[in-house]
Amino acid sequence: MAKDPGRVLIFDTTLRDGEQSPGASLNLEEKLAIAHQLARLRVDIIEAGFPFASPGDFNAVQRIAAAVGTPEGPVICGLARAARGDIKACAEAVTPAARRRIHTFIATSDIHLEHKLRKTRAEVVAITAEMVAYARSVVEDVEFSCEDAGRSDPHYLYEVIEAAIRAGATTINIPDTVGYTTPAEFGGLIAGIEAHVPNIDQAVISVHGHNDLGLAVANFLEAVKNGARQLECTINGIGERAGNASLEELVMALHVRRAYFNPFLGREAGSTEPLTGVRTEEIYKTSRLVSNLTGMAVQPNKAIVGANAFAHESGIHQDGVLKNRLTYEIVDARTIGLADNRISLGKLSGRSAFRARLEDLGYTLERDDLDEAFARFKELADRKREITDRDLEAIVSDQAQQTEARYVLKLVQVSTGTNLRPTATVTLTTSDGAELTEAAIGTGPVDAVYQALNSLARVPNELVEFSVKSVTEGIDAMGEVTIRLRHQGVLYAGHAADTDIVVAAAQAFVHALNRLVHGIDRQPLHPQKASLPVAELPRL
Numbered sequence: 001m002a003k004d005p006g007r008v009l010i011f012d013t014t015l016r017d018g019e020q021s022p023g024a025s026l027n028l029e030e031k032l033a034i035a036h037q038l039a040r041l042r043v044d045i046i047e048a049g050f051p052f053a054s055p056g057d058f059n060a061v062q063r064i065a066a067a068v069g070t071p072e073g074p075v076i077c078g079l080a081r082a083a084r085g086d087i088k089a090c091a092e093a094v095t096p097a098a099r100r101r102i103h104t105f106i107a108t109s110d111i112h113l114e115h116k117l118r119k120t121r122a123e124v125v126a127i128t129a130e131m132v133a134y135a136r137s138v139v140e141d142v143e144f145s146c147e148d149a150g151r152s153d154p155h156y157l158y159e160v161i162e163a164a165i166r167a168g169a170t171t172i173n174i175p176d177t178v179g180y181t182t183p184a185e186f187g188g189l190i191a192g193i194e195a196h197v198p199n200i201d202q203a204v205i206s207v208h209g210h211n212d213l214g215l216a217v218a219n220f221l222e223a224v225k226n227g228a229r230q231l232e233c234t235i236n237g238i239g240e241r242a243g244n245a246s247l248e249e250l251v252m253a254l255h256v257r258r259a260y261f262n263p264f265l266g267r268e269a270g271s272t273e274p275l276t277g278v279r280t281e282e283i284y285k286t287s288r289l290v291s292n293l294t295g296m297a298v299q300p301n302k303a304i305v306g307a308n309a310f311a312h313e314s315g316i317h318q319d320g321v322l323k324n325r326l327t328y329e330i331v332d333a334r335t336i337g338l339a340d341n342r343i344s345l346g347k348l349s350g351r352s353a354f355r356a357r358l359e360d361l362g363y364t365l366e367r368d369d370l371d372e373a374f375a376r377f378k379e380l381a382d383r384k385r386e387i388t389d390r391d392l393e394a395i396v397s398d399q400a401q402q403t404e405a406r407y408v409l410k411l412v413q414v415s416t417g418t419n420l421r422p423t424a425t426v427t428l429t430t431s432d433g434a435e436l437t438e439a440a441i442g443t444g445p446v447d448a449v450y451q452a453l454n455s456l457a458r459v460p461n462e463l464v465e466f467s468v469k470s471v472t473e474g475i476d477a478m479g480e481v482t483i484r485l486r487h488q489g490v491l492y493a494g495h496a497a498d499t500d501i502v503v504a505a506a507q508a509f510v511h512a513l514n515r516l517v518h519g520i521d522r523q524p525l526h527p528q529k530a531s532l533p534v535a536e537l538p539r540l
């Protein structure tokens with residue numbers, strides 16, 4: 001991508017780095033739904049995955065490249081270590097996209113060179129040049145990352161970057177992998193690269209960072225001040241540990257404070273031009289979609305997309321807001337596409353209205369899935385008078401999880417109450433057509449259901465999280481259950497909503513179980529070459 005000082009590129013890595021969050025793994029349909037929404041949000045680049053990791057990852061990147069990588073759409077990028085096999089698989093996976101990128105990386109800190117790579121500094125420079133050139137021989141657009149840049153000797157870093165650009169890298173990414181840097185230090189690192197790498201004018205400087213000290217967004221903004229023009233971020237800031245820099249916070253900071261960040265301010269006309277190409281009106285919808293599909297809730301006080309970010313509940317504020325919105329609000333809620341939680345559909349709404357509203361919310365369902373979702377909608381409309389956008393999201397985010405399902409919940413029945421031992425009967429149908437039934441006694445109705453499901457599935461697991469919250473207000477509200485199961489150290493999330501919370505709990509468990517079973521089946525793509533168990537994804 002051409003270097004433009006007036007434009008900050010948004011590189012979304014929700015589907016690669018974000019998906020590495022414990023318990024956030026997504027299936028193919030869910031990844032596609034998010035990728036389509038990221039295209040509507042108009043991010044510049046989507047990092048769709050790490051194709052060499054497994055056939056599932058390869059397939060997901062390839063499908064996203066084909067479906068979303070249109071000529072007007074975003075650049076589709078895949079991650080690859082600086083090794084031929086990785087780069088080859090990556091090139092193949094991104095081929096269907098009109099605009100494609102390979103993102104390759106190698107560590108540049110002495111500690112990594114010594115202990116992980118067992119290579120000398122000169123050897124790493126040579127590998128960088130060779131692998132970037134190889135990537136450049138298969139695609140036009142090559143990004144190179146210096147893993148652990150923050151702990152690398154700056155003079156050595158300049159040397160590696162210079163070699164990467166000479167070999168054809170068009171974007172140079174500087175990650176703060178462990179989230180240790182402060183804004184002044186990070187800005188200084190970028191300024192140093194601008195000043196000391198002789199051919200830096202031929203590449204876009206990118207930044208990547210984690211939020212361990214809550215500084216990722218601040219670090220990135222300081223990097224922009226010092227010349228960085230690509231930001232690697234995720235929706236809702238999801239990602240390993242404390243997460244990545246959050247896209248909505250970065251975009252809105254650059255939007256609200258565009259005069260402050262604009263490099264041309266006072267020098268050229270048009271200094272209030274937006275710095276990013278993102279359609280801010282799609283932000284809220286994207287945040288909801290990612291939260292629903294990953295089962296990772298957004299904290300209520302989260303900047304920009306939290307439930308309280310635009311709620312002015314204290315009396316003084318409310319009065320001020322009514323008199324003049326700008327008294328207490330620096331962002332108009334409509335800028336991020338936050339409409340009221342509308343009552344969108346009712347009992348009499350037809351299929352086409354249902355489908356249109358879903359598409360507006362970012363969900364495109366295939367015929368069978370649409371039929372099933374519509375049936376669930378009708379069923380809900382019989383029980384609940386007013387169906388809101390949140391209810392619709394709850395219905396379809398469950399739907400998306402059900403593809404590739406080993407088990408489908410057919411029946412759940414519970415008897416409980418005072419002087420009764422909670423007893424549950426459940427029936428599952430399996431993907432090969434069998435029907436399994438089991439009954440169990442528990443300490444409570446949900447426990448009884450889970451005991452019964454566990455004795456059917458017979459996969460050892462530990463329930464590490466169980467939360468219930470209501471989707472909307474009112475006694476007829478849908479209850480939303482999110483759970484996490486642990487199996488051999490890996491977390492699997494399940495999420496479901498129903499007006500009956502015991503049914504929602506049972507569904508959520510079955511969803512998590514399906515992911516768990518699917519996760520066990522995930523085999524490495526090149527078992528003889530790859531040393532990449534799912535738990536050992538790259539640390540960028």
Ligand SMILES: [Zn+2]
Binds near residue numbers: 017210
């Ligand atoms: Zn990362």
